[in-house]
Amino acid sequence: MKRSKERKSKAKEMFPLSIADLKKQLSDAMHDNPDFQLQEFQVGASKILVFYITVMINKNQLNSSILSPLLSKKNDWTLAEIRNKLPLGNAALQTDLKAIMDDLISGAVGIYVENEEGLLTYLIPQQEHRKVQKSDKESTVLGPQDAFTESLDTNLNQVRWRLNSNDLVSEKIIVGERVKTEIRLMYLKSLANETDVQTMRQRLQNLVMDEIEDATPLTYFIEDSSMSIFPQFYQTELPSRFTYSITKGKVGVLVDKSPTGIIAPTTLFSFFESTEDVFMRWNVGSFIRILRFVALIISALLTPAYVAAVTFHYEIIPTPLLTSLGSSRAAVPFPPVIEAMFLELLIELLREAGARLPTKVGQTIGIVGGIVIGQAAVAAGLTSNILIIVVAISALASFTAPSYLIGSTIRVIRFPMILLSGFLGLIGVMAGICFLVIHLLKVTSLGRPYLLPAYPFNYKDFDNTFYRLPNFISNLRSVSFRPKDMIRYKQKRTKKMKDIDE
Amino acid sequence: MNRGISVNPNVVVKPNLRIKAFYLFFIITSLQTGSGIMGVPRYIFMEAKQDAWISVLIAGGLIHLVVAVMLVILNKYENADILGIQMDIFGKWIGKLLGTGYIIYFFFVLVSVLVDYIQVIQIFVFPRVSPWLLSLMLILLIIYAVSGGLRVAVGVTFLFFFFSLWLLIFLYKPISLMDFEHFQPVLQASPAELLRGARKTVYSYIGLEILFFIYPFIDNKRKAKQSAHLGVLLTTFLILLVTVICIGYFSGRELVEQIWPVLVLFKIVEYAIIGRFDVLVVTEWMMVILPNIIFLTWMITYSMKRLYKVPQRKALYAVGATAFVGAGLVKNEVVILNYIDRVATAGFWIAFVYPMLLFPIVLIKRRKYTKQKDGKD
Numbered sequence: 001m002k003r004s005k006e007r008k009s010k011a012k013e014m015f016p017l018s019i020a021d022l023k024k025q026l027s028d029a030m031h032d033n034p035d036f037q038l039q040e041f042q043v044g045a046s047k048i049l050v051f052y053i054t055v056m057i058n059k060n061q062l063n064s065s066i067l068s069p070l071l072s073k074k075n076d077w078t079l080a081e082i083r084n085k086l087p088l089g090n091a092a093l094q095t096d097l098k099a100i101m102d103d104l105i106s107g108a109v110g111i112y113v114e115n116e117e118g119l120l121t122y123l124i125p126q127q128e129h130r131k132v133q134k135s136d137k138e139s140t141v142l143g144p145q146d147a148f149t150e151s152l153d154t155n156l157n158q159v160r161w162r163l164n165s166n167d168l169v170s171e172k173i174i175v176g177e178r179v180k181t182e183i184r185l186m187y188l189k190s191l192a193n194e195t196d197v198q199t200m201r202q203r204l205q206n207l208v209m210d211e212i213e214d215a216t217p218l219t220y221f222i223e224d225s226s227m228s229i230f231p232q233f234y235q236t237e238l239p240s241r242f243t244y245s246i247t248k249g250k251v252g253v254l255v256d257k258s259p260t261g262i263i264a265p266t267t268l269f270s271f272f273e274s275t276e277d278v279f280m281r282w283n284v285g286s287f288i289r290i291l292r293f294v295a296l297i298i299s300a301l302l303t304p305a306y307v308a309a310v311t312f313h314y315e316i317i318p319t320p321l322l323t324s325l326g327s328s329r330a331a332v333p334f335p336p337v338i339e340a341m342f343l344e345l346l347i348e349l350l351r352e353a354g355a356r357l358p359t360k361v362g363q364t365i366g367i368v369g370g371i372v373i374g375q376a377a378v379a380a381g382l383t384s385n386i387l388i389i390v391v392a393i394s395a396l397a398s399f400t401a402p403s404y405l406i407g408s409t410i411r412v413i414r415f416p417m418i419l420l421s422g423f424l425g426l427i428g429v430m431a432g433i434c435f436l437v438i439h440l441l442k443v444t445s446l447g448r449p450y451l452l453p454a455y456p457f458n459y460k461d462f463d464n465t466f467y468r469l470p471n472f473i474s475n476l477r478s479v480s481f482r483p484k485d486m487i488r489y490k491q492k493r494t495k496k497m498k499d500i501d502e
Numbered sequence: 503m504n505r506g507i508s509v510n511p512n513v514v515v516k517p518n519l520r521i522k523a524f525y526l527f528f529i530i531t532s533l534q535t536g537s538g539i540m541g542v543p544r545y546i547f548m549e550a551k552q553d554a555w556i557s558v559l560i561a562g563g564l565i566h567l568v569v570a571v572m573l574v575i576l577n578k579y580e581n582a583d584i585l586g587i588q589m590d591i592f593g594k595w596i597g598k599l600l601g602t603g604y605i606i607y608f609f610f611v612l613v614s615v616l617v618d619y620i621q622v623i624q625i626f627v628f629p630r631v632s633p634w635l636l637s638l639m640l641i642l643l644i645i646y647a648v649s650g651g652l653r654v655a656v657g658v659t660f661l662f663f664f665f666s667l668w669l670l671i672f673l674y675k676p677i678s679l680m681d682f683e684h685f686q687p688v689l690q691a692s693p694a695e696l697l698r699g700a701r702k703t704v705y706s707y708i709g710l711e712i713l714f715f716i717y718p719f720i721d722n723k724r725k726a727k728q729s730a731h732l733g734v735l736l737t738t739f740l741i742l743l744v745t746v747i748c749i750g751y752f753s754g755r756e757l758v759e760q761i762w763p764v765l766v767l768f769k770i771v772e773y774a775i776i777g778r779f780d781v782l783v784v785t786e787w788m789m790v791i792l793p794n795i796i797f798l799t800w801m802i803t804y805s806m807k808r809l810y811k812v813p814q815r816k817a818l819y820a821v822g823a824t825a826f827v828g829a830g831l832v833k834n835e836v837v838i839l840n841y842i843d844r845v846a847t848a849g850f851w852i853a854f855v856y857p858m859l860l861f862p863i864v865l866i867k868r869r870k871y872t873k874q875k876d877g878k879d
Contacts (some may be wrong), residue, residue: 078580312628318777424631424639426785427623431639434662438643441652442659455657457524 013222015095016115016270019049020096024050029101036104044076047114056107058126061088066109079116086122093118102180127151132158135237135317142279144240152182152256153278158239159186159254159261163246167191175218179211182256183218191249191483196265199446200251215258218479224444229412230260234270236264248459249483251446265446265481269454271295274402277468286467293466298396299410303340304429306390310336312425324386331381337422339383343391344414346373347501351395452480511579511586513718513808515770521716523725524654524773529716529797530733532659533709536794537618537742538846540787541728541761542741543748544560547757549701552684554745557699562738564700566706568854569730571861572710576869585808591867604711605802607852608827611708611819612798614845616640616829617838619791622762626784637829640795641787645822647796648803649815651720655800659793666789669768672779673747676767680750704854705846706741709794710734711853715801761839799825825867827862 002274023038024127030036030053038051048070052062065087066498070077073085082089092108094100095118100110106127132154135147140409148155160168169184183204187197203222211216223232236242242261246252253262272292277285308317309317310325317325332339350369354362377383394414403405411438420428453461460479477483546554579587584604589597620636647654691699710827713730720726748763760766765787803817832838 064879263506313778313781315778316776316781318774321775322777363872403620422633425627426781427627427636427788428639430785430788431643434643435646437661437665438647438650438654438658441661451657451661456522457659457660 008098015117015119016095019047019112022049022112024160025097026100028120028281028472030104031095035049041071041072043073046069046076046078048077049112049114050109051104051112051372053104053107056105056125057109057474058107058124061090061124062109062147070111077113079113079118079120082111082113082120088122088124090123092121092123094121095119105401127153129154138236138238138241138274138402140238140274140275140276144238146239147237148239148242148254148259148261150257150259152184152254153237155259155261156184156252159226159243159246159252162239162243163188170202173201175204176209181213182252186246186252186254188246191247191477191485192251193249193482193484196251196446196448196481199255200264204253212255215253215255215260215262218253218255218258219262224447225442228439228443229409230268230440230443230450231271231409232266232443232450234266234403235260236263236403237261238275239256243277244275248477249485263294265448266467267445267448267452267480268406268440268450269293271403271406272401273465276402282468282470282474286469291468292402295397295400296410299394300413300417301345301429301433302394302397302413303391304432305339305426306387307336307418308425308429310419311422325384328384328386332384333381335422336387337418339387340391340418340422341415343377343387344418346377347391347395348411357412448481453478456480511590513581513583513586515719519652519719520631520721521652521656521719523720523722523729525660526713526716526726526729527733527736528660528663529656529712529793530710530730531736531740532663532790532793533712534707536704536706536709536735536770537615537622537787538708539744540618540622540764541765542703542713543745544760544838545702546699546703546745547749547754549702550691550695551754552686552749553689553696553741554699554749555685556689556691557696558703558738558742558745560696561700561703561707562734562742564854565734565738566731568583568710568732568857569734570711571729572713573730575857575860575864577723578864578871579813581718583716583718583808584711585805586738587860587864591863598809601805603811604852605805606788607801607848608711608798608805609825610845611833611849612795612802612821613828615791615794615798616825616843617785617832620763621774621811621830621835621838622784622787624856625762626765627781633827633833634830637826640792641826641829642821643792643797644799644825645818645836646749647792648799651798652716655793655796658796662789662793666786669783669786670743672768672771673743675771676747676751680747682750684749690844694760701850702846704850705842707737708846708849709797710854712801715804718776726790805852823846831841 016031018038022042026038027036033053035054035056036051037054038049041050043396043452050066050070070082070084071498079093085094092103094110096105100119100121103121103123104110106123108121108123110119112119112408129149130152132146132149134145137147137460139145146158148158156170167188167190169187169189169497173183173185174180185201185204187214199384200222207218207221209221219231219233219235220226225232234241234245236245237259239261242252242263245263249266250263253264255262272289277289279285280288288290310329314322329336334342346369350365353365357365368487374388378385379387395411398411398414401410416434417429422428424431431441440451441449441455449456452458453465458480460476463474468474472491475488476486477488504638511578529565543554546557550557575587576582579590582590585597585601588600591597592600616637619640620633623636624631624633647658717723717726744767747767748757752760752768753764763782765780768780768783769778773779776782799818799821802821803814806812806817806821807814832841
C-alpha cells in the first residue's frame, strides 16, 4: 500500500512535465542512442512528442496508423482522445520511466502530449526472421515438413494452429536479469499432469541468470541432472512433434529467439520415437522403431565387441571367420584398440568437418573421407578391411536416431566402451553396460524415471514405446506419465472374429 | 502391548521410497540364483547321486515353509524389519548384537560371491588377470548403484533379470543331448542322503533373508505373500532344471569333476557367428551376480544405519573398501571352495534355521497383536 503510494507520488513528480524535460530524461535513459528518434509536433495548441527506436518498429504502421491520424487533426489532442481515435488496439498508459524503456526496447512507439498525467505506448514491433522452412535437422519422409523459426510469434502461431483448442494453455514467463527473454510454457489443461506442469513452472520461475542464449542451453539449467551424458528433455524443431507430445499430456516450452521447442518429461525411449512412426502403418512403424533400438545397440556395442573378440577372445570367433579376419589383420601392426580408435576418430572428424563446412565442400569431404581415406588406410596397412565395415555400420546406426542429441550421446559413449574392451575384453564391455544401466536408472526427467516404462515396469506402455499396435487396440495414452485423461478414443471394433465365408 | 520397554520396531518409509510387491518376485529370484546355481548340481549330486532332483524338490518345499514363517513373523508387526523385531524381542543390546551378526554374515556372503565370480572369470576367460582389478571394477559398480538407494537396486535387479533370462534358451542344446538312463535307478538314495543333498542346495537359496529387510518398504503388503512364494518357486524350478540337465548330460564321474557344471553345459553351444558360448555366459553372468552384491551391500549399509546411525554413504564406502581388500586377498582355489563352504553352512543356520527358532518366540511374545490395518490396504 505504502509502496504504491510512493510510486504514485514519484510518478507525480515525473508527470506532468514539459516536452524538453521529457526529451532530456529519455535521451539520458537511452544513453544517446543514435537509433532513438524523438519527433516533436505541434497540432493545434498541443505539443506532441512521438518517440521510438527506429530499428525496432514497423515504419509503415507508424506512418499510417499513428502519424497520419495524429497530424491530420486540426484542433487540440488529449491523451484520452488519442486513445480513442488512433486505429491501434494495444495502447498502454505508462507513468514510470522504467516501464517506458521496457516497452521501447521491445518495439513500442511512445506518444506524449505536453502537461498530461502520463504517456501512451503502442507496440508495433518489427522483427526480422527467416520464413518457415523445411526442417533439415530432423527430417521426416512422411507428415508435415515445416519447422520452428527463431520468432516466438511464428512458433506460437504454428502450435496454436495445429492445436486449435481453447484447452491449450500458454503461460508467459520472463527469464533473464540483464537480457530478458520471453518463455512460453504450453500444455493442455485437461490432460497434462499437474505435478509436471508445476515442476516445470517452478524451475523456469526460479531460474536466475543474466541471459539465455537459446532453448538448448536453457535445458541445461533446468534439467534434473547436469552430470549425466543423456539429454533429459526432448528438443525438437518440428511443430508436429511438439504438438504430438503435448496432445499426449506432456509439457512444452518455447523460447523466444530460438527455433527449438523443449518437451518434458521424456524417457530414453522417446528419443528413438519419430512422429513418422505414427504416419506409418502400425506394423511397418513397429518394424522401424525396433530397427532403431537394434541400431542403438549396434552403434554402441559393435566396435567394442569386435575389439574385445580380436584382442582377447579369439575362441568365440568361429574358425572360418577367424581365418579371413586373421588375413585381413595380418598387415596391421597395431593392437585392435588403436586401430579402432583411429578409425572411429576418423569418422568423427569427417562428421564434424561435414557439419562445419559449406554444403558444397561438405559433399566432397564425404567422398574424400569415405573412399579415399578408407581405401588408403587399408592399403597402407593401418587398418583392416573388416574393421572399416564394422566402424561404418556403427556410425550409420548412430545416425538413425531421430534426435540428433541422443545420436551424439551414443557416439560419445562408444569411445570409453572401446577403451574398456581393449582393456578388459568382454568383461570390460559388460561392466560398461552395467554401469550405463545403473546410470540410466538414476536419471530422471522432470522427476520421472528415465527408463519408463521398462522400470518402473508398466506393461501397458510398451505399446507406443517399443512397438506400435493397431489402432483398435491402442486407444490409451501413456499410463506412466499419468495424464488426467487416459482414453484417447473409445474402442469401437468388436473383438469377435467372423467365421470364414459368413 | 509391551511396546513400552525400549525401541519401536517399526520403520517409517516415505511413500516415494516404497516399492511394489510385484518386484519382490524378481528380487527374491535374482538374489537366490546368484553364483550358487553355477555349481550347485555337483554338490547335490555328490550327496544324493541320481536322485539329486528329489533333494532339490525337498529343499524347495522347505524354503516355502521358511518363507511362510518369515511372513508370519513380519506380519506380527505393523511395519517392522528383522532388526527392529530382534530389538523388540531380545531387548536393545542383544537385538543390536544379533543385527551385527547379520551384517557380518552378509559381508562374508558378499565377499564369497565376489571371489566366486572373479575365480570363474579367471578360469573361463582371463587366466592371468589380477583379481584386484576385477574386484575394483565390481566394487565401483556396487558403490555407484547403492548410492542411488533402494530404487536403483530394485531397478537393477528387475532389468538384469530379463537381460539374463535369455541364457535359458540356449540350454536346449544340452537338453537335446540328455541321457535319461542316468536317472535310473530312481530312489536309490537314503532319506538321510536326500536331506544332506537338500542341505547342499542351501547356498543357492541364500538371499531369502532380503525378505526380512525389504518387507517394510513394500507398498501393497497383501500381494507380498504371493510374490515371495512365486519367487521361491521360480528359483526351485531353475535349480531343478539345471540339476536335471546336469545329471542327464554328464555321466556321474564327469559331474563330480566339474566345479561349475552349469557353465560347462554352455560350452557345446555353437553358431555360425559365435564359437565358444561359455565366454559369453560368463560375461553375461555379471548381470546375474550384480543384483546380488548390490542388494547385499544395500542390506549391510542399511543395517549399519539402522543399528548404529552411521550415515549410509560413509558405510557404503567403508564396506566397499573392505570388500575390495577381502575379495582381492582370497585367491587360492582350495581356500575359495573352503570359504564358500563355510559361508553356505552359516547361511543354512542364519537364513533358514534362525527364522524357525524365532517363530515360536515371536508368536508367544506378540500373541495379543492383531494387525489393525488388515483389510484396509
